Amino acid sequence: MVENDRWGIFLAHLILIVGVAIVVFPVYVALIASTHAPGTFLQGVMPLLPGSHAIENYSTVIFEGRSNAGAPPIGLMLWNSFVMAMMIAVGKIAISLLSAFAIVYFRFRFRIFFFWIIFITLMLPVEVRIVPTYQVVANLGMLNSYWGLSIPLIASATATFLFRQFFMTVPEEMLEAARVDGAGPLKFFKDILLPLSVTNIAAMFVIMFIYGWNQYLWPLLVTNDEAYYTVVMGIQRMVTGADSEPLWHLVMATVVLAALPPILVILFMQRLFVKGLTETEK
Amino acid sequence: MQTKRMTFTNNRWLPYLLLAPQVTITLIFFVWPASQALWQSMLRQDPFGLRTTFVWFRNFERLFADPHYLVSMKTTLIFSVSTTLLAMSVSLLFAVMVNRMIRSRDAYTTFLVWPYAVAPAVAGVLWWFIFNPSVGILPYMLRGIGIEWNHRLESSHAMILVVIAAAWKQISYNFLFFLAGLQSIPQSLIEAAAIDGASRSKRFWTIVFPLLSPTTFFLMVVNIVYAMFDTFGVIHATTAGGPAQATNILVYKVYRDGFIGNNLGSSAAQSVVLMGIVIVLTVVQFRWIERRVNY
Amino acid sequence: MARIVLDGLSKVYPGGVQAVSDVSLDIADGEMIVLVGPSGCGKSTLLRMVAGLETITGGTLTIGDRVVNGLEPAQRDIAMVFQNYALYPHMTVYNNLAYGLRNQGVDKAEIERRVQEAASMLQIGEYLDRKPRNLSGGQRQRVAMGRALVREPAAFLFDEPLSNLDAKLRVQMRVEIRQLQKRLKTTSLYVTHDQLEALTMADRLVVLNGGRIEQVGTPMELYSKPATVFVAGFIGSPAMNLIDMAYLRDSGIAPQALPSGTDLIGVRPDELLLTAPAEPHLALNGTVALLEPAGAESHIYVTLGGSDQPITVRIAGLPQVTEGAPITLYAALDGLHPFNSASGRRTG
Ligand SMILES: Nc1ncnc2c1ncn2[C@@H]1O[C@H](COP(=O)(O)OP(=O)(O)OP(=O)(O)O)[C@@H](O)[C@H]1O
Ligand SMILES: [Mg+2]
Numbered sequence: 001m002v003e004n005d006r007w008g009i010f011l012a013h014l015i016l017i018v019g020v021a022i023v024v025f026p027v028y029v030a031l032i033a034s035t036h037a038p039g040t041f042l043q044g045v046m047p048l049l050p051g052s053h054a055i056e057n058y059s060t061v062i063f064e065g066r067s068n069a070g071a072p073p074i075g076l077m078l079w080n081s082f083v084m085a086m087m088i089a090v091g092k093i094a095i096s097l098l099s100a101f102a103i104v105y106f107r108f109r110f111r112i113f114f115f116w117i118i119f120i121t122l123m124l125p126v127e128v129r130i131v132p133t134y135q136v137v138a139n140l141g142m143l144n145s146y147w148g149l150s151i152p153l154i155a156s157a158t159a160t161f162l163f164r165q166f167f168m169t170v171p172e173e174m175l176e177a178a179r180v181d182g183a184g185p186l187k188f189f190k191d192i193l194l195p196l197s198v199t200n201i202a203a204m205f206v207i208m209f210i211y212g213w214n215q216y217l218w219p220l221l222v223t224n225d226e227a228y229y230t231v232v233m234g235i236q237r238m239v240t241g242a243d244s245e246p247l248w249h250l251v252m253a254t255v256v257l258a259a260l261p262p263i264l265v266i267l268f269m270q271r272l273f274v275k276g277l278t279e280t281e282k
Numbered sequence: 283m284q285t286k287r288m289t290f291t292n293n294r295w296l297p298y299l300l301l302a303p304q305v306t307i308t309l310i311f312f313v314w315p316a317s318q319a320l321w322q323s324m325l326r327q328d329p330f331g332l333r334t335t336f337v338w339f340r341n342f343e344r345l346f347a348d349p350h351y352l353v354s355m356k357t358t359l360i361f362s363v364s365t366t367l368l369a370m371s372v373s374l375l376f377a378v379m380v381n382r383m384i385r386s387r388d389a390y391t392t393f394l395v396w397p398y399a400v401a402p403a404v405a406g407v408l409w410w411f412i413f414n415p416s417v418g419i420l421p422y423m424l425r426g427i428g429i430e431w432n433h434r435l436e437s438s439h440a441m442i443l444v445v446i447a448a449a450w451k452q453i454s455y456n457f458l459f460f461l462a463g464l465q466s467i468p469q470s471l472i473e474a475a476a477i478d479g480a481s482r483s484k485r486f487w488t489i490v491f492p493l494l495s496p497t498t499f500f501l502m503v504v505n506i507v508y509a510m511f512d513t514f515g516v517i518h519a520t521t522a523g524g525p526a527q528a529t530n531i532l533v534y535k536v537y538r539d540g541f542i543g544n545n546l547g548s549s550a551a552q553s554v555v556l557m558g559i560v561i562v563l564t565v566v567q568f569r570w571i572e573r574r575v576n577y
Numbered sequence: 578m579a580r581i582v583l584d585g586l587s588k589v590y591p592g593g594v595q596a597v598s599d600v601s602l603d604i605a606d607g608e609m610i611v612l613v614g615p616s617g618c619g620k621s622t623l624l625r626m627v628a629g630l631e632t633i634t635g636g637t638l639t640i641g642d643r644v645v646n647g648l649e650p651a652q653r654d655i656a657m658v659f660q661n662y663a664l665y666p667h668m669t670v671y672n673n674l675a676y677g678l679r680n681q682g683v684d685k686a687e688i689e690r691r692v693q694e695a696a697s698m699l700q701i702g703e704y705l706d707r708k709p710r711n712l713s714g715g716q717r718q719r720v721a722m723g724r725a726l727v728r729e730p731a732a733f734l735f736d737e738p739l740s741n742l743d744a745k746l747r748v749q750m751r752v753e754i755r756q757l758q759k760r761l762k763t764t765s766l767y768v769t770h771d772q773l774e775a776l777t778m779a780d781r782l783v784v785l786n787g788g789r790i791e792q793v794g795t796p797m798e799l800y801s802k803p804a805t806v807f808v809a810g811f812i813g814s815p816a817m818n819l820i821d822m823a824y825l826r827d828s829g830i831a832p833q834a835l836p837s838g839t840d841l842i843g844v845r846p847d848e849l850l851l852t853a854p855a856e857p858h859l860a861l862n863g864t865v866a867l868l869e870p871a872g873a874e875s876h877i878y879v880t881l882g883g884s885d886q887p888i889t890v891r892i893a894g895l896p897q898v899t900e901g902a903p904i905t906l907y908a909a910l911d912g913l914h915p916f917n918s919a920s921g922r923r924t925g
Pocket of ligand 2: 620621622
């Protein structure tokens, strides 16, 4: 629209710049705090400009930790978070692709029933059935293991829906041509359907990786062995684990490290991320 | 529910095999625990855990007579509504502004989407630090205007803290959906209104906002679900429900009563109530999705 | 190369729709059969039953000397060209052609030979490394053809393969497909909406209506001697004029000596003349409603006097008639098509 509204545009920029500043502010503060020496925080309000202890602080949290402050080294925790996020993302995508394939490309008894069973998972987040789920995992001997961290979370109604929607848009003739070409179900899945789904798979991966990385309550429940702590839950231990005021410079270095991987994933795959996010809700 | 026009035949077991992983996991980790919760919600253990009796709905009766639970419900309501309102209004403002931009749209979007990646617990810790009475920046500034900030003692301060932390993380999500919604509004409608002489703000409230209402409604449900269930980390990592239960929302209370208080019957009953709420919200949301898919 | 025999084929869809009823047809080896009929008459269904993409709910289907009712499409030794081509979007043209052969376990050298041969026949050699989305509509059409060719099947099945092309390209591809089919002598079943395609390509034409065969025959047979009112109205453009005998009798011009039971007379628009012929004829009086010049020929729309029945006339060149003026049309008696309206069939 041709409209001469310079003030309006200026105001919009102003609002957005202030808005972005507020949105970015907490992470900026964390970055700054993670570069200061411990003493800084004893002298009152924290400074807003970087200090000089960045390398020292980060190497402390990654390699040494401060066991007296309830903080084991977070190198291992980062690794655990990564393993958990990968297992959840890959697992969710794999089993959802298979079930969406079954639901769309086959007619069989109890199809609707199975569909509803899967749909139920959408209705029952872990948070509302904490105790019994914990009991099941404990009975299966899955506490303190990567399996226990990931498997109970990989059933996914969301991803199944996304792939179902996508498969429904694949032209009917694709299957017909493949059958004339002599492809059976598994061959069709592998040669035609999977290659056609790569973008959707990648988009789903971004969403699910972040979902897995950011799990909090679940690792809190199923791990009590430091070897399996994840970094997001580890922060909480640093904050409330010590009796005294937390060691803010180390806490914030950990916060930065915990937040960085998923943020990088979003920034580098923004297009896929937006696609994944908005399409799953259709 | 449809399938393809032509489906694979002659494969009697294959579809079941393909569904097996998903269905097995769902049954073991979702359906079974949920029915356990249902069962346990009707049991009561004696104080030493020696005897269990079946008490029908007594746990629920007790629950709804328990002032702590009722307070927690009210807290949850205040928390969810405030978080939803704050997150949605701020992101709508951002989306409307960004939608006016042409060249800078992507740049602003990039700056606004990444908080989605921050875990709720991390978001909580970040704001907890900023609001820290001794080293935080905001209390320092608030002191300047005569407010003595202390979320460790002041209930309202604690509530404001967790609402801000929870809403901050949700801005990205709402922003992206609002922006997509705005972009799907036909430009010609807005132009027609402009030709009819409607001012910019009038155009927004009479054309854009009503056309955006499906998105708004959808986001409202999503935000309430988020605030009620996904914010466990925000609470647990910061206020731990305090001070004096002021931020003890329902999901946090289930956890506390079940794991720390070890009151299984009550915790299970609370789980059942929460499941009921989720199911209602999901059905509402599903209705909406169906409507949108079928146009 | 194979003979295909359809013996009493029927299809009832799971919902209960009877799409094809009792269709019998004997297709000779190397013959090009074209299926036409109005939308929804079951053409695609019949073709897909032959392909094995729809189950056959009644009758038997023989390709070559095998009954193939229960066989998978890939085992029937047929190839199909789809309306929207159905090329695999993520594979190169080469792989699109080779995919079926790989699934059959054909060895690499042989695949290479057949793909190159098909590619040169269809002049798509230079696109072999491209993905389908980087091809024009006509090129995609050729690739779809190529995918059928490389299999060297017993039969080609085409479902409106040219309907997504523009008019000019359609004519060109029509000619190419027909030439190719004649050269390869592969039995073909071809579904189309397009009259001209049907008349020009077919060895024999099958007109379907409501899932049943109305008439089978060479294009000329169907054109000059339509067996039913439906075929008469369907084949030929503009459509045949149908005049009620009651009107002719009332006007006192009903011809004598028509076969018994005739109550409907068909006249093709190009069998109507503006000057009286020497042989016995029918003379119809009316008014010119509209003159439509169309290049080499013209169409005159005439309203018959004492009725509101519209009649179409096709005349070469541009005739000297005035809209609104009276006109007399002449039709030779032996060019008339007599029908019975109750049975819908030709009476003689
Ligand atoms: N999968 C199906 N289930 C039920 N009925 C169907 C199905 N496919 C087609 N039909 C019905 O069968 C009849 C024949 O359909 P078909 O597709 O064979 O028609 P067609 O002659 O190819 O039409 P067109 O010229 O429009 O392509 C139609 O009435 C159609 O509605
Ligand atoms: Mg058809």
